Amino acid sequence: MAAAPVIATRDGAVATLVLDEPARRNPLSLATMRALTAELRRAGDDPGVRAVVVGASGTVFCAGHDLRELATEDAAALEEVFAACAELMLAVHRLPVPVIARVQGLATAAGCQLVAACDLAVAAEGARFATPGVRIGLFCSTPMVEVARAVGRSRAALMLYTGDPIDAVTAREWGLVAEVVAPDELEGATAALAARIAASSRSTLTIGKRAIADNLDLPLAEAYAHASGVMCVNAVTADAQEGIAAFLTKRQPVWSHGGGP
16 A cells, blocks of 8 residues: 655644655645645634644655646646646645745755745755746646736746756845755744744734735735735634733733634
């Protein structure tokens, strides 16, 4: 029996999902994409989970699609692969809690896409990011969707047209990752970030994640109208009222539905 391509663990309010095919450079095969999507949804359905970390075993974060699955002229098979990829990325966006990519090495093509889809990413100093499909005659059109949204049109075009990798520091400067740390600090730094996030109310995190996604593409006046409406809805929730009361009385808040420390 083949080993599962994704290992799921739980530490308090943080779920960790690890791509676990290091000998194959952790490709996003059809089986892996479906497994990761299922684990993401399982974590999202668990009211005790308030942050999710996506990591990988070995020295490579993810080498992108399994090219053996793309070496076909079968249109139906190709449509199945790319539909599963879109489903995975949308599952990351639709998860009700923040998702953090923990990147220890190369993240290329669909692997770079996965990093860009996550809400945050922490990278080791030696990590690299690339969309090199142009070099094998297969333009990274689906990775482009996430990468362009993360780094902007011009920088994405540079990555897409040349296939050249960028290093972790450049990825941070461009907005693809949030933090860059020494390799031996990666796991601890990511865990600490996840724990800081998971200390907050799940319902508030969910409201905030949706607000970010909905707000960024709006014109300024509409953005304020939208954000004000979200704040009004948020302010009357039980967790918001509890948080305000706890602040005013100088105590730790107790979140609803297992949402607190």
